[in-house]
Amino acid sequence: MTRHVQHAHHLKGLLHCGTCGSRMLLDFATNPRGTTYAYFVCSGRAAKKTNCTRRAVPVALAERLVADSYAFITISDTTYQRLTADVDAAFDKRSAGNDQEFTDLTANRARLEAESDKLLAAHFADAIDLDTLKRHQDRIRTGLADVNRRLAEHSEHHTGGRAFLHDSLQLLTDAHRAYAHSGDADRRLANQAFYTRLDITDDEQLRPRLAEPFATIFREAHNSGDEGKEAKREHTTSFDVACSRKTLWVGADGLEPPTSCL
Numbered sequence: 001m002t003r004h005v006q007h008a009h010h011l012k013g014l015l016h017c018g019t020c021g022s023r024m025l026l027d028f029a030t031n032p033r034g035t036t037y038a039y040f041v042c043s044g045r046a047a048k049k050t051n052c053t054r055r056a057v058p059v060a061l062a063e064r065l066v067a068d069s070y071a072f073i074t075i076s077d078t079t080y081q082r083l084t085a086d087v088d089a090a091f092d093k094r095s096a097g098n099d100q101e102f103t104d105l106t107a108n109r110a111r112l113e114a115e116s117d118k119l120l121a122a123h124f125a126d127a128i129d130l131d132t133l134k135r136h137q138d139r140i141r142t143g144l145a146d147v148n149r150r151l152a153e154h155s156e157h158h159t160g161g162r163a164f165l166h167d168s169l170q171l172l173t174d175a176h177r178a179y180a181h182s183g184d185a186d187r188r189l190a191n192q193a194f195y196t197r198l199d200i201t202d203d204e205q206l207r208p209r210l211a212e213p214f215a216t217i218f219r220e221a222h223n224s225g226d227e228g229k230e231a232k233r234e235h236t237t238s239f240d241v242a243c244s245r246k247t248l249w250v251g252a253d254g255l256e257p258p259t260s261c262l
Helices: 059-073 077-124 130-173 175-180 184-194 214-223 229-233
Strands: 015-017 024-030 036-042 195-200 205-210
Touching (some): 015 024, 036 059, 059 195, 059 205, 077 130, 077 214, 130 175, 130 214, 184 195, 205 214
Parallel strands (some): 015 195
Antiparallel strands (some): 195 205
């Protein structure tokens, strides 16, 4: 008989080996005294699909690296205010260029609605027959649907897009504290929303790749110098965040005596 056990963890399936790029798997090692420890191991090395020599990463270390990464992407209130003003200015400028299109669409909708009312009045006055009314009403209905669709797109591009970026900026002002006080389910959602990839290198560094729009926001914030020169130098590209844990938690002998899986 085989017993299949699934172990849930908010980082499971999200971490990758920074050496060979393989996904990291949740694994467990038990010492001779029966104490079990959780680790993330490189799937490429475990399955011998690569020549990777990546060491196992204690779960506690992986959790700390990911949690610390949110301190690097959190923006200050000053930066939030500046970027919010930049977003509003950009959308206002774009809206000004599209005001004529919005005016034309609104006028066209009013013209079609007025034409529909006149056709109904003419039909009730026996000026046009029912077939003619239906034919013109179908044409007007198609025209109104197209106008309303374009007006909705206009609103979504400007009102919806502006609100989305404002919400994203607000999330970054509280990212570190919010992650620290969240449960496992919310932490998993946060990692999926903020990052497209989480790599752990062999020297205990986390190389997460930010998702949009956070990557652009982060680049704008740090290119301006508002968030500090030291943090800016830590980023290898405009989309990468480098986070490391250099503090030694244990001595050179490690947490436990070596086991066969490690």
